[in-house]
Each structure stands twice: as C-alpha cells, then as structure tokens.
Amino acid sequence: MNRRKIQILGSGCQKCRKLAEYATQAADELGLDWELEKITDPARIAGFGVMQTPALAVDGVVKLAGHLAGVAELKRLLG
C-alpha cells in the first residue's frame, strides 16, 4: 500500500493540534502507512485553496476545512 501523506493546515492553534492528533489516531486505527506534515506557512495554506483553518489534506487533496472532526469522521475521510 502506498504511503499516505496526511497534511494538517493551520497556524498551530489548539484546533490544529487536536486535528493532527485525531487524524494520526484515525490513520493508525485504519492500519494505514502514513506520514504527517504540518503546514503553517500562510502562503502554502492559501495555495491549497483553503480559507479556513484547521484543514486536512491527504496527498495534496483537501478533505476538510474550517472545523475539527472526530476520529470516526476522519477515518471515513482517510479511508
């Protein structure tokens, strides 16, 4: 299976940290091979077309923006 790049977009606020924590938990529960990248540079965040943080992208594709999601929803987005 390909290694997935889980990208967390956000300035490093509390919600972004929570999102990273939940996303890695969801990836582990799915048994994915993953790596985590935290993107805090506003220019790069804007480059994703995202206007609200926290946001989640997988291999460059935005899956979630503007709010936090629970582990269950993240499993659906990552799976």
Place this chain on the structure above:
Amino acid sequence: MQTVPSVPSSMQARLRASGPSLIAVAGAVLGLFVYERLPALAAALAAWLPFAPDSRAGAAIGFFLYEVPKVLLLLCAVVFVMGIVRSYCSPERTRALLAGRRGGLGNALAAALGVVTPFCSCSAVPLFIGFLGAGVPLGVTLSFLIAAPMVNEIALGLLFALFGWRIAALYLALGLTVALGAGWIIGRIGMEGSVEDWVRTCPATTAAAGLSGPVGWNAHLGAGSAAVRDIVGRVWPYLLAGIAVGAGIHGYVPTDFMAALMGREAWWSVPLAVALGVPMYSNAAGIVPVVEALLAKGAALGTALAFMMSVVALSLPELVILRKVLKPRLIAVFTGVVATGILLVGYVFNLVL
C-alpha cells in the same frame, strides 16, 4: 417466511432521524422554564450566604448569582441560532459573491456578509489571501475583515437579550457603517501597494473542491449544537470573569460615579474609552456584562459601546496576525480608520440617545 418490516424499528429510525430537532425543542423548553424562575432561584441561593442583600458584598454576590445563569442561557440560545444561520454561509460562497465588486455596494455587501459568514481570527490570513487572489478588491476585503469581529454575533445577541432590540439594531447598523466606511476609504486611497509583496505574487487560487456544507434540516440543527459546544465551551471563562467585574462594579462603585467619568457631558470620555479599549483584549461574552454594569452606574451608552467595540474589534493579537499580510503603513491606516469610526459611533450614540 416473509419478513415484515416491524413497526417499532421504523419508528425508532424516525425517532433517530428527528433526534436533533427533539433535543433542540426539549432544550428550549427547559431553558425557558429555568430562565423564568431565575430571579427567585438566585435570591434563594443568595439567602444561604452570610451577606445582607443590601450590603455591598451582598449586592455584588446577588448580581453574580443572577447574571451567570441568565447570561449563560441567553448565550446558548444566541449561539445556537447563529450557528444555524452560519451553517448556510461559507467563506467560499461569500468570496464568489464579492469577487470583482468595486465601490460602496461591494463594501456594504462585504460588511453584511462579514456578520454572518463563519470566521475565526486565526483564519484571517488564508482568508485575506484567498479573497485577494480571487479578485476581491482590497477595500472590500477589509470591510469584511472589519465587520466580522466588530459586529460580533455574541455581542449582538447579548445586547439584544439584555438591552432590547433598539440598542442591538443601533449596534448592528453603526458597526456595519464603520466597516463599510473604513473599507471604502482604504479602497479609495489606493493602498494595494501596502499589502506584503508575497501576497500579491501568490498564484490565484480556486476553492478546494469536494467540500460540502451540511445538508438537511437536522444537519443545520446539528451545526447549531456544535456551535454551542464549541463557542460556549471556549468563552465561558471570559463570561465568568466579565460578570465578576460587572458584579464588583455593581456592588462597590457608587451610583452615578460613572456619570462623571463616562457620562454624556464628558466629551473626552469617548476617546479615552477607545484608547483604553484598543490594547485590551477580551471576548465579547466577557465585555457585555461589564458594559451592563457600567450603564447602570451612569455611563453614557455611546461611550460604553465605543469601549466595547474597540476591545472586541481592534486587538493587539489580531493586528499581529494581520501584520503578516499588511505592511506597517496599512496596519496604521487600518487601526486609525477603524478607531476613528468607533469614536464617531460613540459620539453619535451619545447625541442621539
């Protein structure tokens, strides 16, 4: 053997589907029931404490015990309704509406959308870049960015609940006017050159595809409950602190003391309130109870509102965030124009009311 769809299970499914609506109705009924009995409940609770109700400490504690549940209940109701309204709006939709709009109409629309579009100041930078990149003019973008914190939904809702619709409507109208005017002025004097260079060279972006908002009435109700959990869960310490300060003012500051300091006659009180308010940062939820107590002690409404607006709309953390995309000159103009607008609002309120 044939399988017959059993009645109980289909009823269960229907019950589950209408769960959020049922919970919302039950919450509203319970909240109303408690709200109506609050004065009696707070008085009964205060009677247990060893303070005479007419002493200073007694007055302060009585205020605190009554205000905390009252403001909390009102806040939940307001945030719930706003959460539902906001689940119909998104920054992407707002950006599409604003792209390419120039002139006063664009500023007015941006200010109005700033009130209802979900916005968190930690997203100010990506939002700013996203708006400019899609062709929203700088002045129009700034109208949006000023209106969003200035006409704060929590402040609006609490003003409505505590002081009535007239004051809430005045706050809304004047806040929108400041956002509209400030954005329009900055657009007119052509400050595009004062946006940080890297922002202007950012490639134009399109909205991330595949993100959909909530669908169906239950999803919108769910968005309302999520907003209550998120916002009330975040602001309650500010609210308690604000009510504690308000209680202190209520119990210990002599009546009409504020009339001399923040009254209508003291012309310098409005600039002073704004100058004090800008470096201060609090949540709207924390500042409204303070305003309530100040008004009861004779502060003029315009002065109190100017104080509140400058605390909520202009804050150092927000300016630090905006500094990433705006050059110092534009930051200074931005602060100056918004502060002047708030100043005018204060004077207008004091004159009219």
